[in-house]
Structures are given as structure tokens and as C-alpha cells.
Amino acid sequence: MGDSPTHRGLVLVVEDEQAIADLVRMYLRRDGFGVQVETNGDRALEAVAALKPVAVVLDIGIAGRNGIEVCQSMRAAGDWTPVLFVTARDDEVDRLLGLEIGADDYITKPFSPRELAARVRTVVRRAMGPRPEGRTLDIGGVRVDVDKRRVWAGGAEVTLTHTEFDLLTHLMRHPGQVLAREQLLSEVWGYAAATGTRTVDVHIAQLRGKLGDDSPIRTIRGVGYSAEAP
Numbered sequence: 001m002g003d004s005p006t007h008r009g010l011v012l013v014v015e016d017e018q019a020i021a022d023l024v025r026m027y028l029r030r031d032g033f034g035v036q037v038e039t040n041g042d043r044a045l046e047a048v049a050a051l052k053p054v055a056v057v058l059d060i061g062i063a064g065r066n067g068i069e070v071c072q073s074m075r076a077a078g079d080w081t082p083v084l085f086v087t088a089r090d091d092e093v094d095r096l097l098g099l100e101i102g103a104d105d106y107i108t109k110p111f112s113p114r115e116l117a118a119r120v121r122t123v124v125r126r127a128m129g130p131r132p133e134g135r136t137l138d139i140g141g142v143r144v145d146v147d148k149r150r151v152w153a154g155g156a157e158v159t160l161t162h163t164e165f166d167l168l169t170h171l172m173r174h175p176g177q178v179l180a181r182e183q184l185l186s187e188v189w190g191y192a193a194a195t196g197t198r199t200v201d202v203h204i205a206q207l208r209g210k211l212g213d214d215s216p217i218r219t220i221r222g223v224g225y226s227a228e229a230p
């Protein structure tokens, strides 16, 4: 795991052929995603619940629950994280289309990893909604100019690191919503929660120090953080 934040979020890759998993990981990381690989269906479901990835790349032919069953379990639990299926045979495609199991896209082996990464970008972008442009975010005394990446607290400009900026804007884009540490790690850093949620706490503390009394960040004990007017 590198030190620099992977700004597009964490992708869970469920694939039991290691050569393919390695290739997919390399291309997704190059595109700015964090990547967690699981090789069987039961572990995949646990990882979806624990790590809250921004997308799942799901091979159908895996041990334990197969890819289709994994997706069905997610949807039954109300989890609509984008799922991109990887199929090995045409009859699997027929099953996917026939079952209406809530796939967001699929790709057939052998595939170009570049093409797969492009499709992951697309489903993630679609799921996140349109990117606001020319937009400022205001909560209490804090103002963020998203495009220029500038921040003011109480009228004075504050200098933030890239990670602090991404964390603050992510919280301010979901005002009043409680975001779990695991969720912030996945969505802002692109890390799996296994790497330690203390990272989030440390960055929140730094951010609060810089924003001072105007900080809109509230701690929700035992859960995570939210941004709301003081």
C-alpha cells in the first residue's frame, strides 16, 4: 500500500485467477483507485460490508458463493454499490441479463484491463452523480471553492494539504450526514479499513486545528464524523 491517497476510492476486486487480479489491480491503481482483492464469494460479501468500496469487480466463477449470488445478497440487503461482472462464457452473460440481478455492467474474458478500468470509472462516476462545477460549499463560517481548491475559515484563507482538502469537501458535500471512518477511508483515501481508521482521526484533528472555532466537523462517538453548522 503506497502512502499517497488514492483519490477515487476503494474498488473491491473479486477474482480467483491471480494473474488477472494483479493486472486489474495495476490498472485501477494507475487510475487512482485503491484496490482490495478477494478470491471467494463469502469473503467478498464480508469485505463489501466492512470496507464499503465505491465499486465491486466481480468474477462470476469463484469459490464459495458465486459472483451472481454475491450480487444478489448485496441487493437483497439494500446495497446498491456498483457491480461490474467479469464473465468467462456467453451463457453466463445470458444468465446475467435474464436474472435482472442489478449488475451495472459486465465484461467478458479475455478483456483489456484498460477497458475494464475505464468501465469502473464510468460506473463510479454515475453512482456519485454529476460533479458540481464552479461550485462553492458553505457551512457555518467555512467556505470552500471546490474548483480552485481554496478554503476560508472565518473570512481568513486556510492552507490545507490535498488529503485535508479532499476530506473536508467530502464531508461538506454530505451535510448533516454521518460518515463512518471506514466509509471515509474508502471514499477519500481509497484504503481498506484494515489499514487502520486512526488515519481518519489524525487528519480530522489536523483539519480542526486549522479551521479553529469555525470547524463544521462534529464527532459522532463510536461511528465517525459529520459536517454541520455549529
Ligand code: CA
Pocket: 015, 016, 017, 059, 060, 061, 062
Ligand atoms: Ca474465476
